[in-house]
Amino acid sequence: MTTKRFSIGYALLLKKQKSFIQDSLVNLAKERGIDLIKIDTDKPLVDQGPFDCVLHKLYGEEWRQELREYLVYNPSAIVIDFPDAIERLHNRISMLDVVAEIEAAKDDETASFGIPKQVVIYEPEKLKDAKALGEGLKFPVIAKPLVADGSAKSHKMLLIFSSEGFEKLKSPTVVQEFVNHGGVIFKVYVVGKYVKCVKRKSLPDIPDEKLNSLHGSLSFSQVSNMTSDERNDDKYYKMLDLEDAAMPPMNLITNIACGLRKAMKLHLFNFDVIRDTRVGNRYLVIDINYFPGYAKMPGYESVMTDFFWDVLNKIEARSFNCEKELMKLVDNNGGCGEDTGSHNVS
Numbered sequence: 001m002t003t004k005r006f007s008i009g010y011a012l013l014l015k016k017q018k019s020f021i022q023d024s025l026v027n028l029a030k031e032r033g034i035d036l037i038k039i040d041t042d043k044p045l046v047d048q049g050p051f052d053c054v055l056h057k058l059y060g061e062e063w064r065q066e067l068r069e070y071l072v073y074n075p076s077a078i079v080i081d082f083p084d085a086i087e088r089l090h091n092r093i094s095m096l097d098v099v100a101e102i103e104a105a106k107d108d109e110t111a112s113f114g115i116p117k118q119v120v121i122y123e124p125e126k127l128k129d130a131k132a133l134g135e136g137l138k139f140p141v142i143a144k145p146l147v148a149d150g151s152a153k154s155h156k157m158l159l160i161f162s163s164e165g166f167e168k169l170k171s172p173t174v175v176q177e178f179v180n181h182g183g184v185i186f187k188v189y190v191v192g193k194y195v196k197c198v199k200r201k202s203l204p205d206i207p208d209e210k211l212n213s214l215h216g217s218l219s220f221s222q223v224s225n226m227t228s229d230e231r232n233d234d235k236y237y238k239m240l241d242l243e244d245a246a247m248p249p250m251n252l253i254t255n256i257a258c259g260l261r262k263a264m265k266l267h268l269f270n271f272d273v274i275r276d277t278r279v280g281n282r283y284l285v286i287d288i289n290y291f292p293g294y295a296k297m298p299g300y301e302s303v304m305t306d307f308f309w310d311v312l313n314k315i316e317a318r319s320f321n322c323e324k325e326l327m328k329l330v331d332n333n334g335g336c337g338e339d340t341g342s343h344n345v346s
Ligand SMILES: O=P(O)(O)O[C@@H]1[C@@H](OP(=O)(O)O)[C@H](OP(=O)(O)O)[C@H](O)[C@H](OP(=O)(O)O)[C@H]1OP(=O)(O)O
Pocket: 015, 016, 019, 057, 148, 149, 150, 151, 187, 222, 224, 225, 270, 272, 287, 289, 290, 291, 292, 293, 294, 296
């Protein structure tokens, strides 16, 4: 008896291909009857395959059209994930708005979650002092580029201690309250129903007493991805032991992960969480990333292969079908319809 083989076409930037498409993943998937095949982005997608599934981290209207056309000619194919759903993660305001959508229903008695106070500034050059930021925001703050499109620029942040620090801001920016969190962030990787939380080093706390002596701003980028050499240069990181940091309650993390997954209609993402040390049992979501660096997740090969298998064997089918319905609605009406199918997924 021959068992059916499946094919997954992947369209990823070279950097992502190098980190994600490792031999260990390709071989494990192959053993489970799944062939991972590179999509040639210089050729029309419809001329390639046929693929049972398309996995991608590419953006832009042209690519969206290619996916649409592919589904017209291959109506049974599955696209992970739908570009319209990914899009909200390219803006640091719409990205975190979704947390409020799931907030009320999911707090439990022992811990709560939310997002830090933040405002969006479209013309930062006109910003003179913190009062213009409105009620409730106080120094220090972090300025983050509004656009989170994966470019190096979109990861460049400024930690601002006083009004002079605003002088450096140029493009539309989210100004977010810096929350002391013990120098540790929790990265929660979501792959379909699978949820994995890991600890990473973050920015050090800024004690109130120290704030008076700090002025202007300090720039930084992708702290949690710093190499150990970079960190070893810094005495704060030498002192900080990740092992000592307590993990957040797993039921809270799983609730947030499931809530986000359903609300965003996405299957592949991670989110960064910090523990507000002023409160202790309050957790703040600060960042959500589409298709993050899964290869850094322990045992990523089997997690991804299990997910692919579930998708291809239609265990995850209803939520994907829902996205296809949405795609039709977008085609016909230029807008999104109601979510009808993703709530069956736990
Ligand atoms: O490259 P990696 O493995 O560090 O993964 C990056 C992610 O790191 P993480 O898994 O959260 O530690 C990274 O997460 P952060 O934004 O640094 O929290 C992003 O997801 C990044 O993608 P993009 O630049 O926003 O498109 C991810 O980059 P790409 O691999 O998608 O280019």
